[in-house]
Amino acid sequence: MDVTIIIDSLPSLLKATLMTILLAAISIVIALIIGFFTAIVRILKVKILNGIATTYVSIIRGTPLLVQIFVIYYGLPQIGISLDPISSGVVALSLNAGAYLSESFRASILAVDNGQMEASLSMGMTYSQALRRIILPQSLRIAIPTLSNTFIVLIKDTSLVSVITVTELLQMSSLIIAKTFEPLTIYLLAAAIYWVLITFFTTILDKLEVRSSKYLVR
């Protein structure tokens, strides 16, 4: 193992890490929005939309992410929808995480005791006021552990979009290895970066969970 190789490749790897973070960050924001509305549509059983939402979740959960990426990047151009690699990656990752998030949102909203909704309605609140002020803050706390899990999986899943030539961390590692022929060093380095990244976010999310649960402490 050669230390100079590490020092030489680190700048490129860190730059690629930014792409990884960017992919994960944009995708999680879109996924949160998709997941939230999908969950609401399914809980309220909104006509037509409910069927679409249920099918969407079922398809995403029932197929490999890699296949979803291929369909979006290689498949969609055939019907006239061509996205560049990064956009394809973001779309695939958001749709994928969105489906999983909708399930955890849904479960966490349903986990809030029914008496909370009744107490809110009995005061004269509208359904959406009750949802916003009373139900969602409580369900968010319930959802945080699964939310952080989905986010961590999402960070790892960004590595899959390397197959459609997005130069994120894994793709960059492979490019460097093609020049240096040092797969062990470089892949271990990439693994270390993923590990630091994920540990960092896990710590933040754990703190958030503790903070949001403070009212449960006796």
Next chain:
Amino acid sequence: MSIIQVKNLKKTFGTNEVLQGIDLTIAKSEVVVIMGPSGSGKSTLLRCLNFLEEPTEGTIRIGEFQVDAGGNKNRKRKKEIRELRKITGFVFQSFNLFPHKTAIENVMEGPIIIHGTKVEEARILAKALLTKVGLGDRCDYYPAQLSGGQQQRVAIARSLALNPMVMLYDEPTSALDPELVKEVLQVIKDLAREGMTMIIVTHEMNFAKDVADRVIFMDKGVIVEQGTSEEIFLNPKEDRTRQFLSIVE
């Protein structure tokens, strides 16, 4: 004029007719206690009054808001139901305080959201109400940090914060340890003395004797008989009432 008027209220769950045509008129400042065996429809009656349960048939008027049964979910009817709820406090057996809010925030929530009261004003109002129910020193406690009796008193203060015309209580002390029952009943008694109109479902006979202007005995979805507490407890006319009282006492 009466404050509450219920006409021919029916509620069916599937094929189970839980309320079989209830007629009920309640005057201003009247305190009505409802008793009856488990499953007789007491909770369903109260919940229908607040449309937490959608009645199958009949009419409910509280104050100036009259809503017919029928389940029509249009905007106008939803709004009328909300108006009716705003003037009706509902106290649950299981308190249903908002666990993520402190005692004072629980009480402030209604005025802020429903009446559009300014936060600082709502805080002053909430503080006064918590003091009134004996919890002026527990404002910043979360529900999980309060005893059952304290939680129920916060729940009563939360209802009072909307300045209701009527208070409905569904077994407010049934979830409490015996030693905590008194403090909650005392708060309700104080409200009775102040002239609050109230319907209380409870099994507390002594409390009913103290505060009820009228006791209603329900069984199998009908009002079997009603009268003053003396009439019902000392001189019940109906067999079913007698049977029930002999079990409770």
